Amino acid sequence: MAIVLGPNQYGKAENRVVRITRDSARHEIRDLNVSTALRGDFSAAHLVGDQSQVLPTDTQKQTAYSYAKEKGVESIEAYGLELARHFVDDVVPVEGARIEIEEYAWEHAIVDGEEHEHTFVRLGQEVRTASITVEGKGAEQKTWVIGGLKDLVLLKSTGSEFHGFLTDEYTRLEPTTDRVMATALVAQWRFTETELDWNAVYAGVKRILIKQFAVLHSLALQQTLYEMGKAVLEEYPFIAEIKFSAPNKHHFLYNLETFGVENNNEVFHADDRPYGLIQATVMRDDAPDAGPAWTPAANLA
Numbered sequence: 485m486a487i488v489l490g491p492n493q494y495g496k497a498e499n500r501v502v503r504i505t506r507d508s509a510r511h512e513i514r515d516l517n518v519s520t521a522l523r524g525d526f527s528a529a530h531l532v533g534d535q536s537q538v539l540p541t542d543t544q545k546q547t548a549y550s551y552a553k554e555k556g557v558e559s560i561e562a563y564g565l566e567l568a569r570h571f572v573d574d575v576v577p578v579e580g581a582r583i584e585i586e587e588y589a590w591e592h593a594i595v596d597g598e599e600h601e602h603t604f605v606r607l608g609q610e611v612r613t614a615s616i617t618v619e620g621k622g623a624e625q626k627t628w629v630i631g632g633l634k635d636l637v638l639l640k641s642t643g644s645e646f647h648g649f650l651t652d653e654y655t656r657l658e659p660t661t662d663r664v665m666a667t668a669l670v671a672q673w674r675f676t677e678t679e680l681d682w683n684a685v686y687a688g689v690k691r692i693l694i695k696q697f698a699v700l701h702s703l704a705l706q707q708t709l710y711e712m713g714k715a716v717l718e719e720y721p722f723i724a725e726i727k728f729s730a731p732n733k734h735h736f737l738y739n740l741e742t743f744g745v746e747n748n749n750e751v752f753h754a755d756d757r758p759y760g761l762i763q764a765t766v767m768r769d770d771a772p773d774a775g776p777a778w779t780p781a782a783n784l785a
C-alpha cells in the first residue's frame with residue numbers, strides 16, 4: 485500500500501470584479517464573481533512544497549482584474565474564455581483551467597423619468613452564470629462552455645395540477661387540479677460552439693424558459709422542466725443539453741374555515757422548507773460527450 489496524491493486543482497475563488505465602462509458620460513457596469521482553478525501536475529507542491537510550477541492564486545486574481553481592463557467584459561462567457569485560454573496557453577505547467585463566473589445585473593436608475601447616466605439599481609432577479617473549461621495545449625486543446633442562470637424566481641397562480649400519483653399507506657397529499665406553482669430555477673446549458681453572441685443567446689434562453697413556464701398547462705413541475713428544455717434545444721442548435729434544478733416552492737391553501745370563510749385559492753401559506761427538489765437534464769440524443777464540462781472541481785469534493 486502506498487499513499488499517493490489524487491485529483492487536485494487550485495485557484496482564487498470569488499474575485500469580485502466590477503468593470504465600469506466609462507467611454508462616454510453614460511457608464512455601463514458588469515458586476516462579477518469570478519473563480520479560477522488551474523489543473524496540471526502540481527505534485528511537487530503537494531509532496532515536497534516545491535512552488536516552482538505554481539502560479540500563485542494571487543497572480544490568478546491579478547489576471548482576472550487585469551483582463552477586465554485589457555479584454556473588457558462583453559459577456560461572462562467571452563471573458564471566461566479569454567482567462568481560461570490564457571492560463572492554459574501561456575503558463576507552461578497549466579494543462580487545464582476552469583473558470584466559474586456569476587454576474588449580478590444592474591440597470592440604470594430612473595430619475596425624473598429618464599435613465600441616469602451613472603447611477604444604477606441592482607436588479608433583484610436571477611444571477612447569470614458561466615463555467616468555462618479549457619484542457620490541453622495547441623492543436624489538441626478542447627473547450628467547453630456552459631451558460632446558465634440561478635435564482636430565477638417564477639410563480640404561476642393557476643394553470644398547474646398534480647394528481648394521479650402513486651399512493652401507499654403513507655400518502656396524505658390531496659390531488660389538485662388548480663394549485664400555485666413556484667420555483668427558484670437553476671438552469672445550465674452546454675454549448676457546442678465557442679463563437680456566439682453570448683448575450684443575445686442568454687436573453688433568448690431566459691425568454692424561452694419564462695414563456696414555457698407560463699404557457700404550459702402543467703401536470704407536474706417535471707413536465708414543465710422538460711418542456712422548457714425542449715423549447716430551448718429546438719430554438720438553439722448549438723446547445724447540446726440543459727440541466728435544471730428546481731425547488732418546488734410549496735404554497736399551501738390556508739385554512740380559513742375557522743372564520744367561516746371560503747378560501748377559493750386566494751390565501752396561501754408559502755412554506756420555505758421542506759421543498760420538493762426536481763432535477764432533470766434535457767438533451768439531444770446525439771449530444772457530443774460532455775467531458776469535464778459539468779465537473780467544477782476535477783473530481784474533488
Ligand SMILES: O=c1[nH]c(=O)c2[nH]c(=O)[nH]c2[nH]1
Nearest residue numbers: 646657703704705706732760
Ligand atoms: O410537480 C410536482 N412534482 C412532484 O413530484 C410532486 N410531489 C409532490 O408531493 N408534489 C409534487 N409536485
